[in-house]
Amino acid sequence: MAAVTVDDFKSEKVSKKEAIAFLQENATVQFLKDQKLFGKLQAIAKGSSKDKVLNALTAFESDPVARKGDEDADLAEALEQTKALKIKEDEAKKNQKEAAKEDAAVTDEKVGFTKKIIKKGKTHMKPEKGSVVSVWYTGQLEDGTVFDSNVENSRKKDRKALKFKVGTGLVIRGWDEALLTMTYGEKAEITIDPDWAYGKKGMPNAGIQPNATLIFEVELEVPANIGV
Template identity: 50%
Template sequence: MLLLFHCTCIFNSFFIAFLAEHKLLGQIKNVAKTATKDQLVTAYNQLFETQRFKGTESADKVTEQVKNVKIDEDKAKETKPEETVDEGPPKYTKSVLKKGDKTNFPKKGDVVHCWYTGKLQDGTVFDTNIQTSSKKKKGAKPLSFKVGVGKVIRGWDEALLTMTKGEKAHLEIEPEWAYGKKGQPDAKIPPNAKLFFEVELVDID
């Protein structure tokens, strides 16, 4: 857009200067209405005699200026810094209950498999996949999902990326990285609730 504007200004200046030399004053679009026939004929002949409509020095200057504008625009694009958003400190804390292998960290998009229990601040359990009875234990499966891509609350996504295979941790997640102002009525999680989890990362695919 800047390039087009610059070119327009250059060419308009060229024609205004040419018309002024021949005392054809006024806006370019109105010259044909205001000039006399003799003035127009003289200007026309002069234009063709000097060949100023062709690739003359003025046109070369225009081309050079256009190139310079393009180079400046390209440099501006290259040097423009990327904007970063500072979100402040993480909205969760993690305490390691059992160390993992300290080697195998999940990456964004990996499938992780977890055992977990979630509690409210008063100790009420609102969700778990850990079964207590022996019959249910046999058929129980860990929760599996792609980590780091928004399949679960952000507190889980961020915390699990810091854990290694076999690690068990206690997580305290602030509302901003949990269910926020809306809460999760179906799970009996009130608005602006801080959540507490015990999570064990049993495997990574």
């Protein structure tokens, strides 16, 4: 940009911002730091008084050492670093806002089950997502009709716990989510909303009508490698 003189500034031919921009383009880094004019132009201009800028221009005109030579690349490099830092800060703020929106969306989602503990677990340990669990269960409709069970509908010697990887979508969502809140050895009654069960389609072949709320009595076995 064109040279800015003290007289130009006094006669208000140039603004504070223009004067500071001139100094940032033509003065050494050390001079700008001494005059507290080093940094982002807009912020520096906003925080600097006219007297401060006038004194800086006066000092610049009277001090040849303050002028940036061809070999002085520090200012350009420092300003580029400042711009890069500002970009990173803006990106970090944007990422934080997006993460906050995602967290809010998860928080606002209604939990699709309720749990009532019948018997406390024998340990304080809970299954992790993807771990294999063994479950005893009886499922019934709201009117008390039992539609499935691995406890009641077979002879004792033929009974087998249901085993699967929890939290991986192999069972209805209500089961996946509820079992992850249970401790090993815990027995609970889990009431699951239709959206987290079989939804609008239901499962007519199993006696489950569309939009049915399901009630399960579930017991989570203690793995042999944990012990009690």
